[in-house]
């Protein structure tokens with residue numbers, strides 16, 4: 001039983017990364033129609049950025065948790081302004097290929113500069129140990145990561161559901177053309193939304209830094225799982241992205257614990273099962289026939 | 290003579306190579322309900338989408354209040370006072386009823402209906418204000434879709450087959466709403482296949498066949514010649 005709770009916590013912590021990153025992916029896709037392949041690379045930059053900041057400027061984890069997402073927000077804005085924006089009018093495939101190319105570029109640049117072996121990072125001050133709750137010994141950091149990502153998802157959720165900006169983002173996510181026809185300049189929100197989505201991938205990267213190997217390639221597996229998350233949750237569904245993120249994190253953790261050689265396969269079995277039963281995903285809307 | 294609000298002048302529209310509108314000229318004045326009647330595929334929706342700036346592959350000109358809309362984006366056109374009520378009603382599932390009403394920016398403070406006024410006119414919307422928009426029945430969704438531009442204060446409504454798929458009692462309610470809207474001085478361009486319904490609300494009619502306006506006439510003439518005209522349209 002206690003082992004099961006530990007796996008659950010680990011699953012929620014990992015699921016938190018998926019949920020945050022998938023949330024960013026979903027908002028970008030919804031508002032802009034862009035499938036951002038570089039989301040995994042942005043997540044990697046979040047983790048690598050934390051390690052580099054610690055190494056060269058002694059910025060601790062807590063500082064990185066603030067600074068790295070801000071830097072990635074700015075980087076996202078730059079990418080949108082200089083590259084993505086020019087292809088928005090074309091078939092969505094073009095931006096998919098563009099962000100794929102961008103991924104290769106970013107990953108290779110990081111490899112050239114920092115090599116292929118993992119960068120060192122430590123558990124943040126105050127969260128090195130374990131806490132005992134009701135006789136259960138749990139990793140303080142995993143507990144923090146799980147709570148932090150849940151809290152951040154709730155905060156983003158409130159932003160999306162309680163503010164006018166959030167209302168516009170939800171409306172554009174559902175139908176950008178109709179939202180324009182109702183008088184809203186959707187284009188004005190495109191740049192900040194892209195930056196925001198990238199920043200969320202960055203937060204996931206910072207959170208992953210203390211307990212995953214930090215390498216230039218860490219994003220390539222991540223993006224594949226992220227696509228599975230989005231398909232399971234329902235393309236274009238914001239709630240679906242978050243729920244499926246945690247679900248996939250749990251499946252992965254249980255898989256690693258009870259059937260290690262099938263851990264990855266399980267995620268895709270889950271995806272196939274969901275697509276068979278509900279082609280639009282758990283929270284996606286079925287296309288009206 | 291009331292002042293001219295919308296002028297569509299020799300508009301042609303294309304879907305790829307196919308021409309779906311041919312030199313269509315129609316106009317709508319302030320406080321007037323004008324219809325566009327035609328069978329499936331005649332090009333009615335394409336005309337409304339062209340006016341809204343959503344369908345761009347067009348030739349000819351469209352003007353609102355004497356100013357051309359050429360090159361203006363859809364959101365700009367909406368802010369100039371054009372309110373679109375699409376054929377699928379365009380209600381957001383992820384927005385509540387009240388959010389659906391509040392989403393469009395108010396384009397004219399004096400003409401804009403307050404939420405209270407909307408709820409007085411449509412009590413069912415008040416009851417369901419916190420429900421997701423698509424949890425409403427078809428008729429309620431249609432009312433919501435029509436209330437939305439009133440809330441924004443649009444001066445021209447483009448209604449795309451508002452009676453479609455609704456029970457007769459609801460259709461007559463929709464008709465009453467259109468007459469109310471008209472008496473407020475709002476102009477309405479109504480696309481319809483339901484000819485009986487169209488003749489209960491409109492001042493003038495334009496008959497559209499294969500992308501061409503084949504007849505323009507006032508409601509009296511329309512009513513006395515209905516059978517003949519419908520045969521002509523193949524409806």
Ligand SMILES: Nc1ncnc2c1ncn2[C@@H]1O[C@H](COP(=O)(O)OP(=O)(O)OP(=O)(O)O)[C@@H](O)[C@H]1O
Pocket residue numbers: 304305309327328329330331332333334335336376482
């Ligand atoms: N996206 C599109 N691509 C190609 N052809 C289209 C497209 N949309 C409509 N058409 C064609 O253009 C013509 C006019 O379509 P439109 O939707 O404007 O007709 P409509 O009068 O609104 O019909 P309905 O009463 O069925 O709504 C039709 O022949 C239709 O097949």
Ligand SMILES: [Mg+2]
Pocket residue numbers: 333334335376449
């Ligand atoms: Mg139509």
